Amino acid sequence: MFELSQLRCFVAVAEELHFGRAAQRLNMTQPPLSRQVQLLERILGVQLLDRTSRSVRLTAAGRAFLIEARRILRLADSAALATRRIASGDAGRVAVGFTAASGYSFLPRLVDLARTRLPNVDLTLRELVSGEQIEALVTGRIDLGLVRPPLTRPEFDKVRVLSEPLVAALPSGDPRLEKATIELTDFDALPMVMYSPEGAGYFHDMLIGMFDAVDVSPLYVQHMSQIHSILALVHARIGAAVVPQAAMRLHFDGVEFRPLNTVPVEPVELFVAWRRDNDNPSLKPLLDLIEAEVGETPT
Numbered sequence: 553m554f555e556l557s558q559l560r561c562f563v564a565v566a567e568e569l570h571f572g573r574a575a576q577r578l579n580m581t582q583p584p585l586s587r588q589v590q591l592l593e594r595i596l597g598v599q600l601l602d603r604t605s606r607s608v609r610l611t612a613a614g615r616a617f618l619i620e621a622r623r624i625l626r627l628a629d630s631a632a633l634a635t636r637r638i639a640s641g642d643a644g645r646v647a648v649g650f651t652a653a654s655g656y657s658f659l660p661r662l663v664d665l666a667r668t669r670l671p672n673v674d675l676t677l678r679e680l681v682s683g684e685q686i687e688a689l690v691t692g693r694i695d696l697g698l699v700r701p702p703l704t705r706p707e708f709d710k711v712r713v714l715s716e717p718l719v720a721a722l723p724s725g726d727p728r729l730e731k732a733t734i735e736l737t738d739f740d741a742l743p744m745v746m747y748s749p750e751g752a753g754y755f756h757d758m759l760i761g762m763f764d765a766v767d768v769s770p771l772y773v774q775h776m777s778q779i780h781s782i783l784a785l786v787h788a789r790i791g792a793a794v795v796p797q798a799a800m801r802l803h804f805d806g807v808e809f810r811p812l813n814t815v816p817v818e819p820v821e822l823f824v825a826w827r828r829d830n831d832n833p834s835l836k837p838l839l840d841l842i843e844a845e846v847g848e849t850p851t
Contacts (some may be wrong), residue, residue: 569833699824709825716818719794
């Protein structure tokens with residue numbers, strides 16, 4: 553099989569149609585250049601060049617092979633460049649897990665940031681609840697997770713990327729809409745669509761703790777894992793709900809939102825998390841962008 557060096561010698565001669573100029577172009581002397589072209593012809597079993605003492609011309613086979621030789625060299629150069637970019641982190645692929653709720657808030661910012669600042673790094677997005685993301689990070693199925701706390705595994709690093717308020721989601725016509733701000737006590741003994749403790753444990757535990765702190769007992773009529781499903785049930789007038797502020801972007805007909813008075817004011821947190829020993833070269837440039845964007849450092 554021929555070598556890339558032989559192809560480069562042939563292409564130089566074919567383009568210059570002069571062995572001396574081709575040798576100068578390749579920073580070599582003419583005799584080894586001639587030997588490389590002759591060896592290439594012997595390997596292929598065809599004559600590529602018609603040589604006389606006065607001229608060099610391509611044969612029909614040479615003209616056809618020149619097209620393919622150029623293509624092979626371009627592919628080789630492209631492969632080398634792509635490999636160097638991947639090794640440096642300038643190109644590659646990062647698998648990102650995200651919760652449905654983060655898809656309304658930080659995920660669009662992250663995607664836009666990566667496209668603008670790291671155009672050669674592809675993000676592979678996988679919607680997973682936080683618990684599934686932890687397992688995916690451990691097994692290496694994802695490189696980066698957009699997860700809810702708590703996150704205490706010692707092999708992970710994390711950066712907080714978002715904190716936001718909770719809002720009350722109420723069906724149109726609900727008397728509580730007359731208030732500018734909803735209190736937790738406004739949910740006492742009234743129908744409420746609650747988060748599932750299995751699929752949405754973060755929000756479930758947060759709200760249970762808040763209601764218990766003020767001695768409020770809503771009437772939980774349904775337990776759901778996804779925010780869009782919860783808002784669909786609010787639209788159906790099954791009950792009210794409490795959702796993160798970013799969920800207001802869903803614009804459900806028949807659902808209106810009001811600020812909810814909570815302590816702290818922004819109780820909903822979102823973190824990016826990754827394994828400290830992750831060796832994906834493209835992950836670090838992405839993390840550097842995230843840290844610069846949110847002004848936080850890993851913990």
